[in-house]
Amino acid sequence: DAKTTQPPSMDCAEGRAANLPCNHSTISGNEYVYWYRQIHSQGPQYIIHGLKNNETNEMASLIITEDRKSSTLILPHATLRDTAVYYCIVRSPGTYKYIFGTGTRLKVLA
């Protein structure tokens, strides 16, 4: 599975959009981009995933660049409850493993 690079930490003001970047320059054609988040002392929570088109659900939007070498997770109106570590991972459906990196620690400020 391709490796991902994320900034170790970010701050965001409450009510503003949080834009979390992820680089995955070695991603291959059949690998999807997944985002999970982990609130302190809880198990990771699935947020969204995509292959090449932008995706949106009730939690967030995922923007994938045309060359698929990077992506951005957007939380449109961040709340204090969105404070968590956000993980970007890439994997193909044919593999069994979900390999997590160190993620981005997002702190939403009041």
Added chain:
Amino acid sequence: SQTIHQWPATLVQPVGSPLSLECTVEGTSNPNLYWYRQAAGRGLQLLFYSVGIGQISSEVPQNLSASRPQDRQFILSSKKLLLSDSGFYLCARATETNTEAFFGQGTRLTVV
């Protein structure tokens, strides 16, 4: 349902004692199951995964073992705990289409 049951939520064990953590899942049959560990302040480390009863793949050689005696049961064990086994242990299952993974609430193990 993707419900995952893990227990206990917290556990304090002395060095050298045995360990058995159980995970049971609900939902479709033959799920892919996973054990992860998270040391304090660190990322998630994949320990074991299983694609069926009795089938265990180990990712990191260590003091732990895993077993899958039933389709929806995944057990993490150790014969003798080390201090370095302390951490947050998470069980996960993949969806039927293997497109997403869902995690349990974890067991926080402290070895003293």
